[in-house]
Amino acid sequence: MTKVEQTDIFSMFDIEDEAVIKLEAAKAAAVKKREEQIEKLRKSNEEKKEAKASTPAAPKKDPFKVLVDTIVRYAGMDLPVTNYFSIEELENGLPTKKKKKDDDGEESAFEPISENALRKKLEDDFPELVANFTQLVYIEKKNIIVPVLSAKKKGMVDCKETSASAEVSSCSKKKKIPFHILADFIVVAKDFSSKFGTEVHADIYLDRDKGTFILDFPKQVVNAVLCSIDDDNAWLYVEKYGDRNLMKIMEIHSHHVMPAIPSPVDDANERSPILYAIVGRLDKFFPDLIVRTFNKETQKHFNINPSNVFENPVFDDYATYLSDISNVEVE
Known part of the structure; x- marks a missing residue:
């Protein structure tokens, strides 16, 4: 069976269609632009990965906890947590909501002392340690807590x-x-x-x-x-x-x-x-x-x-090069 090839009047007479040429050129340009965009994106992703790999690791965060011998270090003072909580509270935790023990009575549930519970106590001594703007960072190897005032937006x-x-x-x-x-x-x-x-x-x-x-x-x-x-x-x-x-x-x-x-x-x-x-x-x-x-x-x-608040930016004494001010008369 003879294969029939689709043709048009321009191909019959070996005439180049200008519109077709422009269309093919546009397609080629679009393909090239797309390839350039893909390559640019690839390089960008690689640069981001390299930057991420070279970024210093986030600081290790010790889980917050309060022990009987923990010290709060703030404002040049070492404050034992026993200044704010009893030994019993530090060992057993603070009572929270009541839970039913049986039909005849109830017993208290206890939870470890939280960051906010300690912050509230500290705020009585240091008014600047307000809620939502203060973080208590626990450093386990030193068993100390450092209050940090955190800036917001x-x-x-x-x-x-x-x-x-x-x-x-x-x-x-x-x-x-x-x-x-x-x-x-x-x-x-x-x-x-x-x-x-x-x-x-x-x-x-x-x-x-x-x-x-x-x-x-x-x-x-x-x-x-x-x-x-x-x-x-x-x-x-x-x-x-x-x-x-x-x-x-x-x-x-x-x-x-x-x-x-x-x-x-x-x-x-x-x-x-x-x-x-x-x-x-x-x-x-x-x-x-x-x-x-x-x-x-x-x-x-x-x-x-x-x-x-700030030191005066202007010197209180006259500048040395103004050695002779005798010509200035004050009324």
Whole structure:
């Protein structure tokens, strides 16, 4: 049987159809582009795998527990847990809900002392260790518990003018944060703002043994309106600083080129009686700055004069090169 091949008028006369040529060229280009996309995706996946493999392993987390001889290390003190719980409670646990023993009576169910149960006790002595913003990290090899104030999300999301009081705090003037700490943060914040168009967050700690301040940038994800702090930062903090005698003094974050006005997100996540600062309008030569704290009794924020918190950036004495000011007359 003779095989019949399908043909058309152009092939009969050996005439090339321009439309067909263009169609075939488009198909070839599409195939090539698809192959390039597949290769690009393959390389991207390989790079992600390599990056993941080279990323340091997450810090080992010891399961939380409280033993009779456990020590709470905070604010330069070693506090035995027996200050907060009896030996019986530490050995047997805390009574919870009642469960029926038989038809004639009931007996108590006991559970091990939880992280939040200990935190509540500590909050009586250290008001800043509030719920939802405090993590207790247990270090098994030392049998100590280190309370860590954990920052939450900060950002300029749905920002509106707030009615925070302009009251000036009675913040202690005995120890102020050196101005270079604030300047260092502004340098980093300006860099993130100009290069990436994002905010950034940092924590300021006081080393109570050395009397010096530390500016620390925790692990975080940032964008133009939000800083999201990593959930593992309490463990990362302990891995980085161990049980050093550090106290968190301030949480500070930038608002990119937007005003230094606290947003609802800021209000919801700045609920501890420590210092909070916002640096805004980083496009200006001198950015905006607001400092405030949170009053647990009134459940309100109030503003603090930055000069009560940071050292003055202007020298009190006249600069040395202004040796002759006799021509200045004060009326």
